[in-house]
Amino acid sequence: MTQPLLTLKDLSIAYRVGDQDTIAVEGASFDVQPGSIVGLVGESGCGKTTLARSLTRVLAGNARIAGGEAIFDGRDIMALSERAMNGLRWREIAFIPQSAMNSLDPVYTVGTQLAEVLIRRGGLGRSAARTRAEELFEWVGIETNRLGDYPHQFSGGMRQRVAIALALALDPKLIIADEPVTALDVIVQRQILDQLRELKERLGISVILVTHDISVVAYVCDRVVVMYAGRVVETGPMAATLTAPAHPYTMGLRNAFPDLASAAGELTPIEGAPPDLASPPPGCRFAPRCPFAEARCRTDVPGLDIYDGDHLAACHRIAEAETLRARAVASETWEAPA
Amino acid sequence: MKDGHDQDPPLVRLDAAELHFPVGGVVAQLQGRATVVKAVDGVTFELRRGESVGLLGESGCGKTSTGRMLVRLDKATGGRVEFDGEDVSGLTGDALKRFRSRVQLIFQNPFEALNPRFTIRDVLAEPLENARIPRAEHEERILRAMALVKLGDAGQFMDRYPHQLSGGQLQRIVMARALILEPEFVVADEPVSMLDVSVRAGVLNVFRDVRAQQGITAIYISHDLALVRYVCERTIVMYLGRIVEDGPTEDIVANPLHPYTQALVAAVPVPHPDQSHAPLPIGRGAPDPRNPPSGCTFRDRCPRAFDRCAVEAPGPTYVQNRIVHCHLHEPKT
Ligand SMILES: Nc1ncnc2c1ncn2[C@@H]1O[C@H](COP(=O)(O)OP(=O)(O)OP(=O)(O)O)[C@@H](O)[C@H]1O
Ligand SMILES: Nc1ncnc2c1ncn2[C@@H]1O[C@H](COP(=O)(O)OP(=O)(O)O)[C@@H](O)[C@H]1O
Ligand code: SF4
Ligand code: SF4
Ligand SMILES: [Mg+2]
Ligand SMILES: [Mg+2]
Numbered sequence: 001m002t003q004p005l006l007t008l009k010d011l012s013i014a015y016r017v018g019d020q021d022t023i024a025v026e027g028a029s030f031d032v033q034p035g036s037i038v039g040l041v042g043e044s045g046c047g048k049t050t051l052a053r054s055l056t057r058v059l060a061g062n063a064r065i066a067g068g069e070a071i072f073d074g075r076d077i078m079a080l081s082e083r084a085m086n087g088l089r090w091r092e093i094a095f096i097p098q099s100a101m102n103s104l105d106p107v108y109t110v111g112t113q114l115a116e117v118l119i120r121r122g123g124l125g126r127s128a129a130r131t132r133a134e135e136l137f138e139w140v141g142i143e144t145n146r147l148g149d150y151p152h153q154f155s156g157g158m159r160q161r162v163a164i165a166l167a168l169a170l171d172p173k174l175i176i177a178d179e180p181v182t183a184l185d186v187i188v189q190r191q192i193l194d195q196l197r198e199l200k201e202r203l204g205i206s207v208i209l210v211t212h213d214i215s216v217v218a219y220v221c222d223r224v225v226v227m228y229a230g231r232v233v234e235t236g237p238m239a240a241t242l243t244a245p246a247h248p249y250t251m252g253l254r255n256a257f258p259d260l261a262s263a264a265g266e267l268t269p270i271e272g273a274p275p276d277l278a279s280p281p282p283g284c285r286f287a288p289r290c291p292f293a294e295a296r297c298r299t300d301v302p303g304l305d306i307y308d309g310d311h312l313a314a315c316h317r318i319a320e321a322e323t324l325r326a327r328a329v330a331s332e333t334w335e336a337p338a
Numbered sequence: 339m340k341d342g343h344d345q346d347p348p349l350v351r352l353d354a355a356e357l358h359f360p361v362g363g364v365v366a367q368l369q370g371r372a373t374v375v376k377a378v379d380g381v382t383f384e385l386r387r388g389e390s391v392g393l394l395g396e397s398g399c400g401k402t403s404t405g406r407m408l409v410r411l412d413k414a415t416g417g418r419v420e421f422d423g424e425d426v427s428g429l430t431g432d433a434l435k436r437f438r439s440r441v442q443l444i445f446q447n448p449f450e451a452l453n454p455r456f457t458i459r460d461v462l463a464e465p466l467e468n469a470r471i472p473r474a475e476h477e478e479r480i481l482r483a484m485a486l487v488k489l490g491d492a493g494q495f496m497d498r499y500p501h502q503l504s505g506g507q508l509q510r511i512v513m514a515r516a517l518i519l520e521p522e523f524v525v526a527d528e529p530v531s532m533l534d535v536s537v538r539a540g541v542l543n544v545f546r547d548v549r550a551q552q553g554i555t556a557i558y559i560s561h562d563l564a565l566v567r568y569v570c571e572r573t574i575v576m577y578l579g580r581i582v583e584d585g586p587t588e589d590i591v592a593n594p595l596h597p598y599t600q601a602l603v604a605a606v607p608v609p610h611p612d613q614s615h616a617p618l619p620i621g622r623g624a625p626d627p628r629n630p631p632s633g634c635t636f637r638d639r640c641p642r643a644f645d646r647c648a649v650e651a652p653g654p655t656y657v658q659n660r661i662v663h664c665h666l667h668e669p670k671t
Contacts, residue, residue: 043534043536043537044505044534141622155397155398155624156397157624158624184397185396185397185561186396186561186562186563186602186605186606186607187396187601187602187605187618187620188396188397189605189607190605190607190618191618191622193607194615194617194618197615212534212535212536213535213607214535214609215606215607215608215609216607218607218608218609218610218611218613219607219613219615238611239611242609242610242611243610243611252536253535253536254609255539256535256536256538256539257535257539257609258564258565258567258568259564259608259609259610260563260564260567260591260603260606260608261608261610261613264567264568264588267538267539267542267543267568268539269536269537269538269539269540269543270536271540273504273506273537
């Protein structure tokens, strides 16, 4: 395997609220290979945005790196000075924030906002910036004559494309996109996902794509990282992870998704809600909702173990994954205990 | 579609219904730039009692506008909207009040739908007050509505405020409020689009089961056919204020006839790796309701458009149990 572009090792991030720490991300480890799209999935509040933001070090004021490292191209992002980090942002790592389409500045034209990044950050001259801006618009499929338009003159999908163009401006190696298609129509969503894939194939860019939709993962990602309550619970190649998940949470997620390609079946929700991260349960954090939980699950934290090659899962019953998968398909398995 | 139910008069009937909004102020009018947005432009369909129908289409195609017209939050600017045989535009006074208790709209965003200063008990009591239901019956009705949406342990929620509930719980409260007056007709506008995918299933199950149990007639608005399919036997597809296809959901999923529906079906991502990555059969760009193309309004994005599409708007063609508005499907003459 080639040298990874990014390696997370035991990364933990905490928020301070009052005099208490909430560990929003705990001991996250995974790799991102050059020219690949990694899907980061999980329910609302499981720490996806926190993890994504930490990689460009744009965390909230009350957040801190509580441990671990993120090695990008040989450097630990978490240990870089603010100045060195500034040198990485946009040029090496670009970030598309959650609801990026609402984050454009309403008082400047989109062309001006692109030029700002290209000239101030990238050191381009005016005319070079102009040419580059046109090129970027062509890449993301917007007519170049719309560079003079204001954000409100675009639809949500087009604003999302502008946000992608901004992220691409200085040729980064890694793009971190937080829920880039969640609020969009299926057709626009598909067009934007196609765009990301094309950029990966054409420019060799890597993408960390944050989403709660495993259909989006299935459509564009090469690998998946599944998070639950602040921890990575499963990671592996996309196809293997989605067709043969080794963690009960991933098995449950799969049942909760409507699937247009097969007969209209039952949707089975995972009953309950993720734990409050300020006081998570001991042992496996999924245990309160897991139909397969045993006594040890409530006391011992399961570590990420090899399931098959580079497909890992954090479950005490990993050796029985095949049996559990078969049981997980039945909706009775997931009925709330009376 | 020919079965016994056809004999019953429809509960809801739209006949060439229109909802046009004037846009542009005085200045625009003076400059001759003022126009109308044809949010709904000649929509015709009927709903049988107990039917659950999906209204499908991309953002801005007029789904919410159609829904608002159906529950008379907006008055049709043309055509006719009937509920139980009566023209809803003409309703006033007590008749309008009665209508309002028989139909309900469930809003897109549960986080905005509820007054943040009301407890859940207040939220649910409000429609009862408005309908002048005796106070003595409130508690029982509220408990019944909460049980209906599977918030069984009602005591736990009654005195909480909306921000103390999760999105999925909130959306169930929004549903409970819509159901508390036992409406005959419900319009649900993307009720799960703001929710996490893992809780969607639970809310959808509730909607589907309650609707079927109570025999409620429903319109379910969405841009995602995978969700519509789960709750509706029939689907109406809209594009730029008009209907393009109307028929049984499973037939539309298996074999969409209109070129726009074909693109919509192809665009739905599926949660497993074996799927097509072929380019979507639809042109880029967003439809502009202020300046729709002549003839068939889909023609600037349609991969199969031909000469006639620019000059003539396609009317309804009946293809087996479906209605399609596309020249390709008209009988050859
Ligand atoms: N009050 C209004 N004044 C002017 N135009 C309006 C008004 N309400 C809606 N429109 C326009 O009418 C069209 C249809 O809007 P509508 O809200 O019905 O779309 P929708 O299909 O529900 O879209 P979405 O999926 O984004 O909710 C849009 O172009 C919209 O901008
Ligand atoms: N600024 C903050 N202060 C305290 N807690 C926060 C802050 N931002 C997020 N959190 C908490 O951290 C956890 C993870 O949040 P987030 O990373 O936004 O999750 P996701 O993106 O997966 O929905 C949640 O419990 C959330 O409430
Ligand atoms: S460790 Fe136990 S509780 Fe956790 S997912 Fe595995 S079986 Fe379920
Ligand atoms: S009428 Fe013409 S433009 Fe319209 S959908 Fe049919 S083929 Fe396409
Ligand atoms: Mg987030
Ligand atoms: Mg709408």
